[in-house]
Amino acid sequence: MLRWPRAFLRWPYAFAFCLSVAVGATAIYFSHDLNVGLKDPEGFLGPAYIRLPLxxxxxxxxxxxxxxxxxxxxxxTLSGVRTIVRNEWTLKRVAYAATGMVSFYVCYVSYRNLKSYLPELTNTIHDRALLQLDHVLFFGNNPAEVLHSVLGTTVAAQVLAVLYVLYLPVVPITVAAVLVLHRDVTVGAWYATAVSLNWVLGVVSYxxxxxxxxxxxxxQRFADLPENGATQxxxxxxxxxxxxKEDPQGDKIFGIAGxxxxxxxxxxxxxxxxxxxGIARAIRYTAWIYLGFTILATLYLGWHYIADDIGGLLIGWIAVAVGAWATGNTRWQKRRRLAAEKGTPEVEATPVS
Incomplete structure (x- = not known):
């Protein structure tokens, strides 16, 4: 009787599966309670249930x-593809990749719907407090106005807008890439779990x-910016x-939250x-540079306050740490697994540093 629970807990997608079920059930509950139908938000390349498989x-x-x-x-080439698929793509690996995409999709759709219910569940906003905090952190100045003065409002606006909007396709592409291209299924589970956690923790923060x-x-502070992808x-x-707000039962989604x-x-x-x-160094460096531009764009284009970005960094760190633990990818878990494979005592494989 205990074999199935233990096997489930050892499954790298156990946490992501339970998370997606919990947040999906929560979205369904509030949808029914508020009498607002669930909506499937469309994004890059169409609806997510078409976009992710493609x-x-x-x-x-x-x-x-x-x-x-x-x-x-x-x-x-053709025969080579068949050979690789036959030898390397087992049914288990296919099922794992599909599970990662479905978990990501369920958490994302639930996140978008729960975010949309904000005006139905609360009328309070705290922008004034965060705006005052921005002025304190920028020595009495508004961060956006300082950035507009330093960087200008022409070329910088267009470049940062492109980089900011690029986020929309980057998220599903990176999830699919890690799930499909990385041979270690636990690593794919780690990233899928971490991104799914972002959606859930994001709703909590909203x-x-x-x-x-x-x-x-x-x-009015952003009226001088030219029209660009971000303003659109x-x-x-x-x-x-x-x-x-006019018709909560309609096809529109409320998507504003800082x-x-x-x-x-x-x-x-x-x-x-x-x-x-441990992904290739060039890819890692590109991601860190992109993060820097993303933070800059959030302030320059008026999407977020400084506190929003700090909160985002905290959520990202928690998501990666919990995702690693839930999928067996912490250093301690890896050393323990390696010790078990070698048949050596665990205490010898995990020395205290």
């Missing part, structure tokens, strides 16, 4: 085809300290917010995960 298939081919060419030559964000609370996204969110910054938390999760997972 990305998985695409990245699967991207990972397999070069291997086949390298191992078997251009003329034997309800703990409801805010709108600088661009929505004081739009802000207007889209504003239209969605008005549409949701604290904490999920842009920062997810990008920090990516950079931290790549660092600890």
């Amino acid at each position: 990305l998985g298939i695409l990245l699967f081919l991207v990972g397999i085809v070069p291997q086949a060419i390298h191992r078997y030559g251009v003329k034997n 309800y703990s300290l409801p805010t709108l964000g600088p661009a929505f609370y004081e739009p 996204l802000q207007m889209s969110l504003l239209r969605g917010a008005f549409g949701f 604290f904490a910054s999920l842009h920062v938390s997810v990008v920090f999760t990516l950079a931290l995960f790549l660092h600890y997972a």
